[in-house]
Amino acid sequence: MTELAPIAVILLARGGVYSAAASDLAQLAERVHEALAAQGSAPTRVQPAFADRLHPSLPEALDACAAARTVVIVPVMSPDEPPLRRWLHKLVMRWRAGRADGPRLVFADPLLQTPQLPEMLACTVRRSLALPDVAAVTGEDAWERDPVGWSSVPEHRHHVLWCMGPRCAAKGAVQQWPQLAQTVRETPALKKRVMLLQTSCQHPCNHGPLMIVYPEGVWYGPLAEADMGRVLTQHVLHGLVDEALRVHGPKALP
Numbered sequence: 001m002t003e004l005a006p007i008a009v010i011l012l013a014r015g016g017v018y019s020a021a022a023s024d025l026a027q028l029a030e031r032v033h034e035a036l037a038a039q040g041s042a043p044t045r046v047q048p049a050f051a052d053r054l055h056p057s058l059p060e061a062l063d064a065c066a067a068a069r070t071v072v073i074v075p076v077m078s079p080d081e082p083p084l085r086r087w088l089h090k091l092v093m094r095w096r097a098g099r100a101d102g103p104r105l106v107f108a109d110p111l112l113q114t115p116q117l118p119e120m121l122a123c124t125v126r127r128s129l130a131l132p133d134v135a136a137v138t139g140e141d142a143w144e145r146d147p148v149g150w151s152s153v154p155e156h157r158h159h160v161l162w163c164m165g166p167r168c169a170a171k172g173a174v175q176q177w178p179q180l181a182q183t184v185r186e187t188p189a190l191k192k193r194v195m196l197l198q199t200s201c202q203h204p205c206n207h208g209p210l211m212i213v214y215p216e217g218v219w220y221g222p223l224a225e226a227d228m229g230r231v232l233t234q235h236v237l238h239g240l241v242d243e244a245l246r247v248h249g250p251k252a253l254p
């Protein structure tokens with residue numbers, strides 16, 4: 001049998017808007033730990049990580065696993081797109097640069113290429129045949145219609161787009177989001193004017209963490225936690241563009 005210990009495992013997923021993504025991955029990490037232990041190869045750690053939208057990021061997960069001799073990174077995401085995979089490899093190489101005594105780093109195959117997956121799904125299909133029909137959604141939010149509120153556009157004058165794509169996430173955008181959301185929530189004048197949205201990659205990743213304010217179309221970055229509330233407030237409430245952090249768009253607002 002291949003000698004596995006001492007190893008650490010990183011389960012790498014794509015993040016989501018809801019907290020279930022984090023709790024599901026944490027539970028899967030526990031089960032993988034148990035499965036490896038049952039096979040006599042208990043890892044030092046099975047660490048969840050996210051390529052975007054949630055944290056810990058991959059570099060943070062690698063920091064947590066740095067004491068292991070080998071770190072196996074298992075992508076549990078689909079699609080496992082080649083451009084993203086290539087960049088993740090670059091991210092790992094940057095983390096390893098300068099760590100002469102760092103662990104060996106291995107990327108596992110894409111999830112959908114797991115050899116046993118078709119058999120596992122076949123078992124799931126067979127088990128599902130014994131399950132009851134889909135339960136009807138009843139009550140105030142019954143299955144026949146969606147909430148009336150989904151027909152109205154919330155009051156706003158500005159769309160503010162905050163990038164949670166992989167490169168911005170690796171630079172701290174995920175950790176900064178709660179502070180930005182709190183600033184808007186707790187500043188009545190901002191709350192009335194701003195519709196704050198998370199986005200995937202907007203392209204100029206080297207300038208991340210990136211914020212774009214419409215309708216003026218001013219792109220700002222890289223935004224440190226200490227700057228983002230001030231830049232947003234200046235723009236939305238006082239009509240001022242922070243020239244030092246402007247990446248693209250008008251230098252002055254009408």
Ligand code: FES
Pocket residue numbers: 163164165166167168169200201202203204205206208210
């Ligand atoms: S990941 Fe944010 S601009 Fe690409």
